[in-house]
Amino acid sequence: MKAYKFRLQKLLDMRVDKEEECKIEFQRAQNESFRTKEKLMEMKENYRKYNNFSGSSSVIEQKIRHIYINNLSYNIGETVEELNQKEKVVESKREELKQRQIDRKTVEVLKDKYIDDFRREQNRIEQNLNDEFALYGFIRNVKAR
Template sequence: MSKFKFKLQKLLDIKIKDEEESKLNYTKAQNQKKLVEDNLRNLELNYEKYSDISSVSDVVTQKITINYLASLTQSIKVTNEQLEREKLTVQKRKEELIERQIKRKSLEILKENESNRLKKEEERVEQITNDEFALYAHIRKKANAS
């Protein structure tokens, strides 16, 4: 059997490289989204922790706590917006990854089909050769028997 050489192998290699790059970008986007989610969770925990200002006795501390809570509220709002952007980025990266996987798989299917076609053709030629050998052996046997 001859060595199979796929004509589009370089293109397939490029598609594999692109897919790996997309996987990396997708993972980075997921990690960034996770960081933003963790930051948001911490801000919300801090807000809950300091939201009960009735336990604070003096007015100055209450005023500082109210200002801190206002700052936390603003930070939570900004972080929520950032989280939405990160979710969109993750979705975009996921779609990009899926698209690149489809392109790679399409080329791999072409490669497999071409390989199977070549293999079947070689098997057909081998079968014809074997049939010819069997025919020659049969003719020789018949000629020797006569």
């Protein structure tokens, strides 16, 4: 039986490679988003920590704390915007990855269909040969009698 050679194998290989690249980009985007979330949580924790400070301290320390809290508040706002942008990027990468998977699966389904057709044809040919051998054997037995 001869081996099957899929004519669109290069296309399938290219689509698999593109899907792998897309997976890597998606993971990078997720990691960046995760780091930004951690940074935001750390800033919010520092804000809570220094905002609720009620100890007696000098006016200079209170002023420094107030400036720090204002700066944290500003940075929290910017980090929230940055996080929103990164989550949008993650979502777009997710959609792109889904599309790449659909593209790859389309060609894989086509390949599977062609392989099934090839196997059916090979089985048909093999069955015809077996039938022919059985017929020759029958004819030889009939002539020998």
